[in-house]
Amino acid sequence: MGLNTLLITQARTGSTRLPGKVLKIILGKTLLQIHLERLSKCKLVDAILVATTSSPDDNVIYKNAIEWGYYSFAGSEDDVLDRFYQAALPHSPTWVVRVTSDCPLIDPALVDKVVKFSIEKNADYCSNTLLEHYPDGQDIEVFKFEALSKAWKLADKKSEREHVTPFIRNNSDFKGGQNFAAVNFPCEKNYSHIRMTVDEQKDLDLITRLTEAKGLDKSWLDYTNYIIDHDLLAINKDITRNEGLLKSLSKEE
Amino acid sequence: MPLINKLILGTVQMGIPYGVNNKAGQIPESESLNILRLARESGIDTLDSAEAYGSAHQIIGGYNRENQKKPFNVITKISGGINNHTVEEKLQTFLRELHLEKLDGLMFHSFGAYQEHLHLMDRLSLMKEKGVFRQLGVSVYNNEEIATLIDDDRVDFVQLPFNLLDNISQRGEMIERAKEKRKAIHTRSTFLQGLFFMETTSKHRITEALAPQLLRIRELALEESVSINTLALGYCLTQENIDNVLIGVDSVTQLKKNLEAASFVLSKDTMNSINSLIVKNKALLNPSLWG
Numbered sequence: 001m002g003l004n005t006l007l008i009t010q011a012r013t014g015s016t017r018l019p020g021k022v023l024k025i026i027l028g029k030t031l032l033q034i035h036l037e038r039l040s041k042c043k044l045v046d047a048i049l050v051a052t053t054s055s056p057d058d059n060v061i062y063k064n065a066i067e068w069g070y071y072s073f074a075g076s077e078d079d080v081l082d083r084f085y086q087a088a089l090p091h092s093p094t095w096v097v098r099v100t101s102d103c104p105l106i107d108p109a110l111v112d113k114v115v116k117f118s119i120e121k122n123a124d125y126c127s128n129t130l131l132e133h134y135p136d137g138q139d140i141e142v143f144k145f146e147a148l149s150k151a152w153k154l155a156d157k158k159s160e161r162e163h164v165t166p167f168i169r170n171n172s173d174f175k176g177g178q179n180f181a182a183v184n185f186p187c188e189k190n191y192s193h194i195r196m197t198v199d200e201q202k203d204l205d206l207i208t209r210l211t212e213a214k215g216l217d218k219s220w221l222d223y224t225n226y227i228i229d230h231d232l233l234a235i236n237k238d239i240t241r242n243e244g245l246l247k248s249l250s251k252e253e
Numbered sequence: 254m255p256l257i258n259k260l261i262l263g264t265v266q267m268g269i270p271y272g273v274n275n276k277a278g279q280i281p282e283s284e285s286l287n288i289l290r291l292a293r294e295s296g297i298d299t300l301d302s303a304e305a306y307g308s309a310h311q312i313i314g315g316y317n318r319e320n321q322k323k324p325f326n327v328i329t330k331i332s333g334g335i336n337n338h339t340v341e342e343k344l345q346t347f348l349r350e351l352h353l354e355k356l357d358g359l360m361f362h363s364f365g366a367y368q369e370h371l372h373l374m375d376r377l378s379l380m381k382e383k384g385v386f387r388q389l390g391v392s393v394y395n396n397e398e399i400a401t402l403i404d405d406d407r408v409d410f411v412q413l414p415f416n417l418l419d420n421i422s423q424r425g426e427m428i429e430r431a432k433e434k435r436k437a438i439h440t441r442s443t444f445l446q447g448l449f450f451m452e453t454t455s456k457h458r459i460t461e462a463l464a465p466q467l468l469r470i471r472e473l474a475l476e477e478s479v480s481i482n483t484l485a486l487g488y489c490l491t492q493e494n495i496d497n498v499l500i501g502v503d504s505v506t507q508l509k510k511n512l513e514a515a516s517f518v519l520s521k522d523t524m525n526s527i528n529s530l531i532v533k534n535k536a537l538l539n540p541s542l543w544g
Binding site: 030033040072 | 265269270271303305306330332333361362363365366369536541542543544
């Protein structure tokens, strides 16, 4: 019997802009631990798995995850689609939830909402990022394991292997395709100018300010409002969202 | 009671690649069985495992099936997917995998996991009464967590980090308070992830920061004419308030080394010298923050 919902978070120490970012420490905890402890509060997630790489540098992530009681998997560095598929396969989940560990303040209640919405809509793919209206750092994708398997079999472009979901997204009815039924999880307002992800030192500065003021267990909206009310936007406003994906796309052009 | 009986053997290395290099890390199954055989013959009767440790349950189960007269007791941990409806089924699955009629212990991986499952505690107590497992425990990192746990009567044991540097000066008072509340004390991190064996001249941020203490540990080992391995294990096993000490090994050879070390009783003077090693920055003692 497989799991109903398996959450997989991808994590690695390598990062061109901020090496070792997920192991940076705020309030006595690594960003990875903060991320995982917040996700542990999800009610509609049956198990959490950390998918890292088999590079020796990432062994520390692999081991910590196990010690903290999460499933852990070390797989391909470059073919992240394969890493995800191989990580999920032994658990035979019905639904896979994908987040990334450079989002320490991901909101467990928001994850639950997107999961619930996906199941209600019976969508192949559902995300609050089809329209990028949530703050960067609250990115959640939920898809059927069947959809992941299909992508794993069919995707052959580099950009569709280096990242997990472009193949599903590009071939979904949301983008005019036919292979997958996709729905956006909407946001009431557009908060896309807010960043609470960690790609650069400036992002880490913002997260440090934010968590020193508000602690580690607030909702995405509480953090967002604090950023707006205290004018913290200027700290990290000029950073491009999803630079990694944009880079692998530009190489293909 | 011989000190060897206090040892609990970890099984994470048997179930998944867990060595220094991911690739080489997993112990071959035949070696795992040799380790288990020697451990059982030498007086170790309890194993530490977890759902997240890959095939560890299956390997233990294989041993127990072949050795039904003298199976291992097992303490294990749940990784996810439990609620009031599924927890019983989950534990029954564990019993089948481990080839046991009763688990020795069920443990939460962390204080956070304990807090998130408070709504399950009544159900778990009921299952304990029914004999599905003997004792309920929680793995903790810091003294604040222990302070909270000792007031919960449903918790039978706590497992905390304890070693030459994370020692009585850091933990002694809290361990005594827990003992007063009749909690059993299990310790892990006996060798602080191998830190005691590292050259203090190596360019590792942590060995540099802890160089004075690490050098003192070397001196003490020389004075006692024992290896650092023996000093580290002896320090934990000699504590009267510590009921069980968890160790992990990669090979039969390593297990033998630890079994020899386990019969060594440290002198009072050496114990006192270790107790006076103080590390002010506690973050240095938490390997998950070493990065």
